Amino acid sequence: MKEGIHPNYREVCFVDLSNGFKFVTRSCANTKEMIEMEDGRKLPLFKLDTSSESHPFYTGTQKSVDTMGGRVEKFRNRFARSVK
Template identity: 45%
Template sequence: MRTGIHPSSRPVVFRDRAADVAFLTRSTAASDRTIQWEDGNTYPVIDVEISSASHPFYTGASRVVDTAGRVERFERRYGSLAPAGR
């Protein structure tokens, strides 16, 4: 493998503001802001809008979509688009 072509990886804290959760992991992302972590060390912090702690797919908080009601509402507004012979 060639040397000197890969960015340097370092510990970084990713903070999810929506869920008020922080993750310490390794990343090549850089930040000017820092945070003191639970272990007493200071790490760069990057705020994210969504993470596995707040995303509906990972939390299981999904909405039930009423597709039958949507179809009926569409047909009431615009009429049935099916040919008359059906």
């Protein structure tokens, strides 16, 4: 492998700000803050707005927008009387 072209991967703690869920993985994300873990390790901290623990798609709380037919059918029903 070539020297000097690979990023510096290290363990980073990612925190979901919406529910406080934490997970540690290897990353090269730039961080400015540190966090002390329960086991005493100090790791770089990366704050997330949402993760798989809080995103509606993964939690099963996603709502279907189009439940009463397609968009074309809704358009035709809405404007059927004005087209004569």
